[in-house]
Amino acid sequence: MSILRIGGISSGFDTDSIVRDLMRIERVKVDKAMQTRQIAQWQKEQYRGIINNVRSFRDKYFDILKPQNYLLSSAGLKKMQASSSDGTIVSVVAGANASAGSSTFQVVQSATAAEAASSAITAGSAEGERLSLSDTLETISAKLQNGPFEFDENGRFTVTINNKEIVINKKDTLRTVLNKITNSSADVQASYNSFSDTFKITAKSTGEGVITTDDGGNFFSALGLEPGVEGEIGTAGRDAIFKIDGFQGTRSSNSFSVEGITYSINKNIDEADNSPLVNISASVDAEGIFNTIESFINDYNSLIDGISSKLSEEVFRDFQPLTDEQKESMSEKEIEIWEGKAKSGLLRRDPVLDNMLGNIRKALYDMVGEYHLTEIGIQTSRNYLDNGKLSLVGDGSVLRAAIAENPDKVADIFTRSSSISYSATLSGERRAQRYSESGLAHRISDIINDNIRTLRDSSGRKGILLERAGIEGDISEFNNYYDKTILNINKQIDRLNEMLHRREDQYFRQFAAMEKALQQLYSQGDFLMMQMMNGNS
Numbered sequence: 001m002s003i004l005r006i007g008g009i010s011s012g013f014d015t016d017s018i019v020r021d022l023m024r025i026e027r028v029k030v031d032k033a034m035q036t037r038q039i040a041q042w043q044k045e046q047y048r049g050i051i052n053n054v055r056s057f058r059d060k061y062f063d064i065l066k067p068q069n070y071l072l073s074s075a076g077l078k079k080m081q082a083s084s085s086d087g088t089i090v091s092v093v094a095g096a097n098a099s100a101g102s103s104t105f106q107v108v109q110s111a112t113a114a115e116a117a118s119s120a121i122t123a124g125s126a127e128g129e130r131l132s133l134s135d136t137l138e139t140i141s142a143k144l145q146n147g148p149f150e151f152d153e154n155g156r157f158t159v160t161i162n163n164k165e166i167v168i169n170k171k172d173t174l175r176t177v178l179n180k181i182t183n184s185s186a187d188v189q190a191s192y193n194s195f196s197d198t199f200k201i202t203a204k205s206t207g208e209g210v211i212t213t214d215d216g217g218n219f220f221s222a223l224g225l226e227p228g229v230e231g232e233i234g235t236a237g238r239d240a241i242f243k244i245d246g247f248q249g250t251r252s253s254n255s256f257s258v259e260g261i262t263y264s265i266n267k268n269i270d271e272a273d274n275s276p277l278v279n280i281s282a283s284v285d286a287e288g289i290f291n292t293i294e295s296f297i298n299d300y301n302s303l304i305d306g307i308s309s310k311l312s313e314e315v316f317r318d319f320q321p322l323t324d325e326q327k328e329s330m331s332e333k334e335i336e337i338w339e340g341k342a343k344s345g346l347l348r349r350d351p352v353l354d355n356m357l358g359n360i361r362k363a364l365y366d367m368v369g370e371y372h373l374t375e376i377g378i379q380t381s382r383n384y385l386d387n388g389k390l391s392l393v394g395d396g397s398v399l400r401a402a403i404a405e406n407p408d409k410v411a412d413i414f415t416r417s418s419s420i421s422y423s424a425t426l427s428g429e430r431r432a433q434r435y436s437e438s439g440l441a442h443r444i445s446d447i448i449n450d451n452i453r454t455l456r457d458s459s460g461r462k463g464i465l466l467e468r469a470g471i472e473g474d475i476s477e478f479n480n481y482y483d484k485t486i487l488n489i490n491k492q493i494d495r496l497n498e499m500l501h502r503r504e505d506q507y508f509r510q511f512a513a514m515e516k517a518l519q520q521l522y523s524q525g526d527f528l529m530m531q532m533m534n535g536n537s
Helices: 015-026 028-061 137-141 174-183 216-222 286-311 324-328 332-343 351-365 393-405 407-415 428-437 440-452 464-469 481-536
Strands: 080-084 090-094 101-109 115-117 156-161 164-169 188-193 198-203 209-212 232-237 240-244 247-251 255-258 261-265 278-284 378-380 390-392
Touching: 015 028, 015 481, 028 286, 028 332, 028 440, 028 464, 028 481, 090 278, 137 174, 156 209, 156 216, 164 174, 174 188, 198 209, 198 232, 240 261, 286 351, 286 390, 286 393, 286 407, 351 378, 351 440, 351 464, 378 393, 390 393, 393 407, 407 440, 428 440, 440 464, 464 481
Parallel strands: none
Antiparallel strands: 080 090, 080 278, 090 261, 101 240, 101 278, 115 198, 115 232, 156 164, 188 198, 209 232, 240 247, 255 261, 378 390
16 A cells, blocks of 8 residues: 655655655665665676587587588597698698508599580570570470470479489579479489570489489470480490509599598599509698697697686685665766776686686596507696696797607597597596596596586586576576576565665654644644634634
């Protein structure tokens, strides 16, 4: 029930101002609760910033869809390079499974696709009489020197290409017909060249084979492609034939892999051409391996530095979140400076983040089987404030030498994998076994997964950081420690505001009662004064 707030009539007091001043004192609890809520919101935002940085690092180095930097497989650090003495004939790319060495390569014949092409198909020779892609087949039919098409009573006919039926309507445009053929499951590409006035149909893949058709609706005959034996049109495709170190092989495509090297034949070669020998060499891509490791170290250090800076950030205890009333008396620049200090140090010495960094630091320091990271010229910082940042000994010269001497050892230190796969539900014993059997990349990946995985463990919990602050696009976005904390604070603020409303009403009732009492007192005084005046008269 609302209270009629009429003040100062009898007392002359500014009741509204008095109550407002009294309520300002009462609102201190609400303001403090709102400041606590703002701090929780800022902490959540800073946590999510760290989560996003950790995700970016994970996605760059531990995502199988990004093989160039993928460190959970030996392929990521067993980089090979290959070269060809004549790239116009054949170019080469070495995969992780290629062996270092030299060989010779000879193209006997390149692969081709089955193809059928007509000569000029319209009745006239002048360019102006040629076909338009927007012409219907009904219009085109009369222009063909080998035509016309033969439509049924419904204005349609059906053609079969490579045993796939395609229905064609006389109202279809030439463009529509070409698209119908190309988009069908016949695995061919159809086209019309208005410059040469020719129709062509080509198999989408190279290799031995022919294009077979029927002549439904006189379609192919009218377009200058008379089906031959068993409906074949045009010329057959052929396989690529090649020799590696004198040993002959065949493939249906001009691009193929043999023993970890991908060969791409770049020239149309017939067997009669007697193509020359091409020298192929493969070797370890030491610089590529070094660059991947150096990039990993730099990105890792940047990640660690960002988290460490939050753990050691200065706290300015005199700078609490501003209330709306405080902001009203400040400029935007003053508010920005103030809030910058208020946000500082909110994650200082955070135990969750500190524990994650400690685990990563230990993972890098522990031996990988019989190897240690320092053996290949990588060391952790001796300054504990760096939280395990890495550095290259001798500006990378030691690592380069280690790669040149034994690239498999370098790769093994990072990419060695355990017989036990990562799972959120692994027992402590199996986790320990996986850790001891794993290389550095798998160990760090496991720690990151423990902190930001979206899958739940046997206790129903997601990654530690996600349980803390959540992440967008996941159920944890609104179901996490900080959001639960903020929800409870909101409930507390609602209770306090309700209490303040009641307290404000109480004050106004008290002042109203005072005004009423004063009014009665003044009335009594006036009455007595009148009585006295009457008595004297």
